[in-house]
Amino acid sequence: MLHAEQGSIKKASTINYKNITTPPGGVLIWLVIYLELITFSIALIAFVxxxxxxxLMFHESGMQxxxxxxxxxTLFLLLSGFSVATSLSYFKIKKNNDxxxxxLVAILFGFLFIVLKTIEYIHKLDTGYGIGYNTFFSYYWLLTLFHVIHVLVGLVILISIYFNMQYGKIKTKLEDFEAGTAFWHMCDLIWLLLFPVLYLIW
Amino acid sequence: MEKINVFALIGLVLLTLLTSRVSQSYEMHGTATVFVLLLAAFKFLIVAFQFMELKKAHKVWQWMLLGFISSFVFIVLMVLC
Incomplete structure (x- = not known):
């Protein structure tokens, strides 16, 4: 079953990704992805x-x-990324219902990420660790809030693709779907940089 | 559903749990920090190459991402250690 589907995916995908001007999702989205990654990495290096x-202050703050x-x-975003990748695979073989x-599963995990982040933010504010508490928390709030904004934009993109697939009169194009999923995975990539540097290495 | 994506997801989940465990079990100095950052870079590459299908893209895009993540990890480790 899996092999048959993989064969269908290879046949259905007509874009030559090996061409330098046509990476999966298109050149523009990849330029955006690299720019975003560079921006976040510069901020993380400044933080370090x-x-x-x-x-001592960074160690004690990190422990909070x-x-x-x-x-x-992290698991929510990874599960969401997997669901988006699977959704794209089914889209390529024209199994639109799957x-x-x-x-929808990817969108759900995205919302769960936002809900958990909100709980974390409320807890931080209740315990007094606001944006002006110290340098560590200034970076923490700026980096994570900037990331959350990206997740929200990604969710809007995924929801608009979903509603277009379900109720839209214009057929969703593969290139648009790929670009939307690439943006969503970018949120994943940024979080994979933020998580160890902010949470783990102190 | 692509089988390789399922394996990638299982690997990513296990690596995430492992890094969290390591960070809570050991003092984060030297080796443990290097280990956590290298695993994070590995997860980053799995997502990019497998979920984002960068493995199918032109070598230039692949090397750019490899260059980015290696530089990032190298600089962070140079500053920290």
Missing amino acids: IASKENQ LQVGLGTVN SSRFL
Whole structure:
């Protein structure tokens, strides 16, 4: 069954991804992805450099973050990324019902990420660790909030693809679907950089 | 459903649980920090190459991402260690 589907995917995909001008999702989305990754990585490197000036404060602040919540949030994003990738595979072989179902699962995990992040933020604010508490928490709030904004934009894109597939009069194009999923995976990639540097290495 | 995506997901989940476990079980100095950051870079590459299908793209896109993540991990480790 799986082999048959994989064969169908190879046949259905007509875009030559090996061409430098046509990576999966298109050139523009990949330029956006690289720019976003570079922006976040510069901020993370600045954060790590700042930690050298006051190692004790960064260590103590880092211990205030809940690794458990961060881990569950990582799992939510990974499950969402897997669901989006599976949804795209089904879309390529024109199994739109299966594709929509997995897209819905991806959206659900995205919402769960936002809900858990909100719980974490409320807890941080209740315990007094706001954006101005110290340098560590200034970076924490700026980096994670900037990431959450990307997740929200990604969710809007996924929801619009879902509704277009379900109720839209214009047929969803493969290139648009791929670009939307690439943006969603980018949120995953950014989180995979943020999570160890903010939560784990202190 | 692509079988390889399922394996990738299982691998990513296990690596995530492992990194969390390591960070909570050991003092985060030297080896443990290197281990956590290298695993994070590995997860990053799995998502990019498998879920984002970068494995199918032109070598230039692949090398750019490899260059980015290696530089990032190298700089962070240079500053920290």
